[in-house]
Amino acid sequence: MLSIIKNKLHDASISLIMVTFLLSVIGLISIGSVTINQDISFTDTSFFRQILWMIPAVVFLFITFSLSRKNIYKYSPILYFLFIMLLFVPYLSTQVAGTHRWITFGSIHIQPSEIAKFLIVLVLARYLSNPKLRLNRKSAVLMPLIITAIPALIVLKQPDLGTAIIMASPVIVMMFWAGVKPFNLFLLIAPIMAILTAFNSLSFWIWAVLLLIILYLARPTMVMGVVVYFANIFLGLLSPTLWNMLKPYQQKRILTVLDPTLDPLGAGYQIIQSQTAIGSGGFLGKGWGQGTQTQLKYLPVQETDFIVSVIGEEFGFIAIFIILVLFGWMLLRMLKLAYESDNKFSSLAIIGIMVIFLTHIFVNVAMAAGMIPVKGLPLPFLSYGGSFLLSCYMMIGLVINLGINYSD
Amino acid sequence: MLQSENQVSQQKVIILRAVVAAVIVLLLGRFFQLQIYRYEQYKVKSEANIIRVQSIPAPRGLIYDREGNILVDNHPTYMLTAIPVEIDNRDSIIKKISNYIDIPEEILTRNYKKYYLGRFHPTRLAKDLSISQLSRIAEHKSELPGIYYRLLPERYYPEFINAAHILGYVREVDRNYLETANQNKQYRLGDMIGWRGLEKQYELILRGTDGARYLRVDALGREVQSSIDHEVIKPIPGEDIHISLDSDLQILIRSEMSGKRGAVIVSDPNSGEILAIGSFPDYPPDLFTGITLNEDWNSYLNNPEKPLVNRITHGLYPPGSTFKPLVMLALLNYDLVDTNKSITCRGSYRLGRRRYDCWKPGGHGNVNLPKAIIESCNVYFYNMIQLIPLDKWAEICRDFSLGNPSGIDLPSELSGNIPDINFMNGKYGVKGWTKGQLLNIAIGQGDILVTPMQMVNMINLFATQGKSYEPHLLISRESPLSTSLEYKDEIWDLLHRYMFGVTHGEKGTGKLAQPRLEKVISYGKTGTAENPHGDPHAWYVGWAKMNNSMISVVILVENSGHGGDIAAPIARKIFELYFTKYFSEELS
Numbered sequence: 001m002l003s004i005i006k007n008k009l010h011d012a013s014i015s016l017i018m019v020t021f022l023l024s025v026i027g028l029i030s031i032g033s034v035t036i037n038q039d040i041s042f043t044d045t046s047f048f049r050q051i052l053w054m055i056p057a058v059v060f061l062f063i064t065f066s067l068s069r070k071n072i073y074k075y076s077p078i079l080y081f082l083f084i085m086l087l088f089v090p091y092l093s094t095q096v097a098g099t100h101r102w103i104t105f106g107s108i109h110i111q112p113s114e115i116a117k118f119l120i121v122l123v124l125a126r127y128l129s130n131p132k133l134r135l136n137r138k139s140a141v142l143m144p145l146i147i148t149a150i151p152a153l154i155v156l157k158q159p160d161l162g163t164a165i166i167m168a169s170p171v172i173v174m175m176f177w178a179g180v181k182p183f184n185l186f187l188l189i190a191p192i193m194a195i196l197t198a199f200n201s202l203s204f205w206i207w208a209v210l211l212l213i214i215l216y217l218a219r220p221t222m223v224m225g226v227v228v229y230f231a232n233i234f235l236g237l238l239s240p241t242l243w244n245m246l247k248p249y250q251q252k253r254i255l256t257v258l259d260p261t262l263d264p265l266g267a268g269y270q271i272i273q274s275q276t277a278i279g280s281g282g283f284l285g286k287g288w289g290q291g292t293q294t295q296l297k298y299l300p301v302q303e304t305d306f307i308v309s310v311i312g313e314e315f316g317f318i319a320i321f322i323i324l325v326l327f328g329w330m331l332l333r334m335l336k337l338a339y340e341s342d343n344k345f346s347s348l349a350i351i352g353i354m355v356i357f358l359t360h361i362f363v364n365v366a367m368a369a370g371m372i373p374v375k376g377l378p379l380p381f382l383s384y385g386g387s388f389l390l391s392c393y394m395m396i397g398l399v400i401n402l403g404i405n406y407s408d
Numbered sequence: 409m410l411q412s413e414n415q416v417s418q419q420k421v422i423i424l425r426a427v428v429a430a431v432i433v434l435l436l437g438r439f440f441q442l443q444i445y446r447y448e449q450y451k452v453k454s455e456a457n458i459i460r461v462q463s464i465p466a467p468r469g470l471i472y473d474r475e476g477n478i479l480v481d482n483h484p485t486y487m488l489t490a491i492p493v494e495i496d497n498r499d500s501i502i503k504k505i506s507n508y509i510d511i512p513e514e515i516l517t518r519n520y521k522k523y524y525l526g527r528f529h530p531t532r533l534a535k536d537l538s539i540s541q542l543s544r545i546a547e548h549k550s551e552l553p554g555i556y557y558r559l560l561p562e563r564y565y566p567e568f569i570n571a572a573h574i575l576g577y578v579r580e581v582d583r584n585y586l587e588t589a590n591q592n593k594q595y596r597l598g599d600m601i602g603w604r605g606l607e608k609q610y611e612l613i614l615r616g617t618d619g620a621r622y623l624r625v626d627a628l629g630r631e632v633q634s635s636i637d638h639e640v641i642k643p644i645p646g647e648d649i650h651i652s653l654d655s656d657l658q659i660l661i662r663s664e665m666s667g668k669r670g671a672v673i674v675s676d677p678n679s680g681e682i683l684a685i686g687s688f689p690d691y692p693p694d695l696f697t698g699i700t701l702n703e704d705w706n707s708y709l710n711n712p713e714k715p716l717v718n719r720i721t722h723g724l725y726p727p728g729s730t731f732k733p734l735v736m737l738a739l740l741n742y743d744l745v746d747t748n749k750s751i752t753c754r755g756s757y758r759l760g761r762r763r764y765d766c767w768k769p770g771g772h773g774n775v776n777l778p779k780a781i782i783e784s785c786n787v788y789f790y791n792m793i794q795l796i797p798l799d800k801w802a803e804i805c806r807d808f809s810l811g812n813p814s815g816i817d818l819p820s821e822l823s824g825n826i827p828d829i830n831f832m833n834g835k836y837g838v839k840g841w842t843k844g845q846l847l848n849i850a851i852g853q854g855d856i857l858v859t860p861m862q863m864v865n866m867i868n869l870f871a872t873q874g875k876s877y878e879p880h881l882l883i884s885r886e887s888p889l890s891t892s893l894e895y896k897d898e899i900w901d902l903l904h905r906y907m908f909g910v911t912h913g914e915k916g917t918g919k920l921a922q923p924r925l926e927k928v929i930s931y932g933k934t935g936t937a938e939n940p941h942g943d944p945h946a947w948y949v950g951w952a953k954m955n956n957s958m959i960s961v962v963i964l965v966e967n968s969g970h971g972g973d974i975a976a977p978i979a980r981k982i983f984e985l986y987f988t989k990y991f992s993e994e995l996s
Contacts, residue, residue, distance in 0.1 A: 279450025
C-alpha cells in the first residue's frame with residue numbers, strides 16, 4: 001500500500017495534506033483552549049477526543065487516496081443508495097439533542113449524512129461526465145436535481161438544515177462546470193431569487209423587470225418564456241405563505257441576523273457574544289486560554305460552531321487572516337486540480353468537493369461574524385466533531401486521488 | 409467512460425476563482441471591520457462581561473415598642489449561592505456540597521431550581537449555615553468552583569413578645585410574585601418583602617435600598633479584585649419604626665389569654681394609640697422565616713383553634729349586649745324614651761307565638777333605662793327597639809364607625825355588618841323579615857357582625873364623648889384623622905353614668921372590671937353573645953380613667969361564658985398594670 005501511496009503522491013497533494021494538517025493543529029490548539037479550564041477528566045475533554053478522532057481520520061484519508069479511480073467510479077452509486085438507507089437509521093432510535101442525526105455505537109455517535117454529502121458529489125460527477133448525456137437538453141438538469149434532493153430532503157427532515165444546505169450546494173456549480181446551458185441553470189436559480197426578492201415590493205419589481213430582460217436576451221420559445229415568467233412571478237407572490245411554513249425559531253434566526261439586538265438573550269445572544277469575542281480579540285488576540293468571552297462561557301457551542309470566535313478572540317485578526325488565506329489557497333488549489341484533470345469525472349468530483357468546503361467555510365465563518373443567520377455548521381479541520389473530521393479528511397483524500405493525471 | 413475528456417473553458421475557471429476570492433475577501437473584510445476597525449467598541453463590551461455585580465443587601469428597619477425595646481430585630485445569617493455559568497456539572501457539585509454540609513441533595517437542587525434567575529446570577533442553595541458547615545465549604549473551596557457564601561441580615565423576632573399577627577413577617581420574593589405583582593420591578597427573586605402585618609403595612613419605610621459592589625473576574629470567573637472603575641454603592645438601611653405597643657401589657661394579655669381563644673385590644677382613646685393587641689391562639693413568629701416544613705404548616709392550617717386567623721381584624725362576631733349602649737343612644741337622640749319610665753321584666757318577652765328570653769331566668773322586675781344598661785336587661789330593649797326605625801338605629805351604628813373598617817394601620821381587615829332596611833330586604837325579601845329579627849338586633853345578635861377592632865372605635869368614642877382618633881400602631885408626630893360626633897351633652901352624661909353603673913352598681917354586670925385602685929374609675933359594658941358554635945362568647949368593652957389619662961379595652965373570649973365573669977376580670981388586670989406602671993406617683 002505504501003508503494004501505491006508513494007507512486008500517487010504528487011506535489012499538489014503533498015501541499016494539500018500539509019495545509020490540512022496545519023489547519024487541524026490550529027483547530028486542536030483552539031479546542032484545547034476551550035477545554036483546558038473545564039472541570040472534567042482529560043479523557044473526557046473534546047480536545048482529547050478530537051486527537052483520538054485524528055487517527056481514523058488519517059487512516060481514512062489514505063484509504064480514499066489509495067482507492068482506484070475505477071472503483072470509485074464503479075461503486076459510488078451503490079454506496080450512494082446504501083447511505084440513503086443509512087440516513088433513515090437514526091429515525092429508528094431515539095433522538096439525540098432533539099434530532100435524528102446520529103447513529104450510536106456505544107458512546108460514539110456517527111452522522112451518516114457527513115459521508116452522504118460527498119457521495120452525492122461522486123454520483124453527480126458520474127452522471128454529468130457521461131459523454132452520451134445531451135447537456136443542452138432540459139432533462140439533463142432534472143436527474144442531478146433528483147440525485148441531490150433525495151438525501152437533502154431526508155436530512156432536512158432530521159432536522160438538519162445546515163447539512164441539507166451543504167448537500168444542495170454543489171449541484172448547480174457542477175452542472176455549470178459540466179457544461180449545462182447557463183440559461184437552464186438560470187431557470188433553476190430564478191425561483192429562488194423570486195422568493196428572496198418577494199419580501200420587498202421594490203426588489204420584487206426590479207427582479208420582475210430583470211427576469212423579462214434575461215428572457216428576452218436568451219430568446220426561448222414564446223410559450224416557454226411566458227410560462228417561465230409567470231411561474232416565477234406566481235412563486236414570488238406565494239412566498240409569504242412559504243415564510244409562514246418555516247418554524248418560528250427559523251424565522252427568528254433569520255430576523256435576528258438583520259438586527260441582533262432584537263433578541264439579546266435568544267438567537268441574538270449568540271451573535272452578540274460571538275461578535276464581541278471576535279472584536280475584542282483585536283489584531284493579536286488575548287492569548288491562549290485568556291479569552292474572557294471564551295473562558296467565561298459567554299460563547300455557546302464554542303468548540304464546534306463558534307471555534308472561529310475562539311480563534312478570533314485569543315489569537316486575533318492575524319490568525320483569522322492566516323486561516324482564511326490557507327482556506328483560500330486550498331480552494332484555489334482544488335480548482336486548479338479540477339481544471340487540469342485529465343478526465344471529466346474527476347474534474348467534476350473535485351469541483352463538487354470544493355463547493356462543499358467553500359460552503360462550510362462561508363456559512364460557518366459568516367455566521368460567527370454575524371453576517372448570516374445562526375446555522376449550526378462546523379468549520380472544516382478546525383471544529384470539534386468526529387464524523388465531520390473524518391468526512392473532511394476523506395474528501396481531501398479523494399481530491400488528491402482524483403487530482404492525479406496519469407496521462408502526464 | 410472515465411476517459412471522457414475534460415474540456416473546461418478558461419472562462420469558467422476564472423468565474424469560480426473570482427467566487428472563491430470574493431468569499432475569502434468578504435470574510436476577511438468583515439473580520440477586519442470587527443477586530444481592527446471596531447476593536448475599541450468590542451473591547452469595552454467584553455470588559456463589561458468580566459465585571460460582576462454583587463448586591464449588598466440593605467438591612468431592614470427595626471421595630472421598637474413605645475419604650476424603645478426592640479420588637480423585631482435583624483441578625484446575620486450565612487447563605488450559600490452558586491453562579492450557574494461557573495458550574496460545569498451541577499449534580500456532582502451539589503452532591504459534594506450535600507456531603508460537606510449534610511443537607512439533602514434534593515433540597516439543594518430544589519432551591520437551585522427555585523431561585524435560578526439567569527446564568528450569571530448568584531442562585532441560592534442553602535441558608536442559615538452554621539459556622540462548622542461554613543468552614544467545611546471553605547476547606548473545599550477549590551473543589552467547588554462557582555460556589556460562594558455571603559453574610560446577609562435576616563429578620564429575627566424575639567420571643568418575649570409574641571405578636572405574630574400584628575408584627576407580621578417577611579417572605580422571600582418568589583417567581584410567582586415577580587410575575588404577578590412586581591410591576592415596578594423593585595424586587596428581585598430572593599429579596600425579602602414584608603408579607604403580613606406591620607412588616608407589610610410599613611414595607612416602604614422598613615425596606616432599605618440594596619447596595620452593590622463590582623468585582624472584576626479573571627478568565628476563569630474567579631474574583632480578582634474590586635473593580636476600580638466602579639465605586640461601591642453602599643446599601644441604604646431601612647428606617648426604624650416605633651410603634652405604640654407596651655411590652656408589659658402585651659405580655660400580660662398573652663398570659664391572661666393563654667389557653668383561650670379570642671382577642672384583646674388595649675388603646676388610648678385620647679390618641680388612638682394601641683397599647684396592646686393580640687389574637688389568640690397565635691403562632692410562633694418565626695414560622696414563616698426559616699424553612700417551614702410541610703408538617704408544621706399542616707399542623708397550623710388544620711388546627712381547629714385556627715391560630716392563623718387574625719381575630720382582631722378578621723374575626724366576625726355578634727357583639728351581644730355590648731351593643732345595648734348604641735340602642736340607648738338612638739332612643740335618647742331621637743327622644744323616644746323617658747329614662748325614668750319602667751317596664752316589667754319577667755324573664756322573657758312574647759312576640760306572637762315566639763318567646764324571647766332575658767338572660768336572667770327570673771327576670772329583672774321593674775326596669776328603667778339605667779337599670780337596663782347596668783343589669784343588661786334584654787326584655788327592656790326588646791320593648792324599646794320597636795320604637796326605633798331600623799335605619800335610624802343603623803345610622804347611629806355607622807356614627808360609631810361600625811360596619812366600616814376601623815382604619816387600623818394593618819394591611820387588611822373586614823368590615824363586619826350592620827343590617828339596615830336595604831340589607832334586610834336584600835337578604836330576606838321585602839316582606840321576608842319580621843319584628844322578631846329586630847328584637848335580636850336590640851341585644852346585638854342576629855345579622856350584626858363586628859370585628860374586635862371595630863369595637864375599639866366604638867368604645868373610644870364613648871370614652872371621649874365623640875372625639876376620637878383612628879386607632880393606630882405607628883407612633884407619628886401628627887395625630888391621625890379624628891372623628892367628632894355631635895350628640896347632646898346630657899346624652900353623653902347619661903351614657904357615662906350608666907356605664908359607670910355597670911362597673912360600680914351593686915348588681916352591675918361588669919363589677920369585676922373595676923380596678924382596685926382608688927383614684928381610677930372605670931366604665932364599661934359586658935356582653936354575652938349567643939352563637940351557634942357552643943358556649944356564648946364573653947365580651948367586655950370599657951375604659952378606665954384617672955384625671956385626664958384613659959385607656960380602653962376590648963376583650964373577647966370565644967365560647968367561654970358570661971362577659972362579666974370571664975372578660976371583665978381581664979380588663980381589671982390591664983387597668984391595674986397600666987395605671988401602676990405609668991402613674992404610680994399620682995396613685996399614692
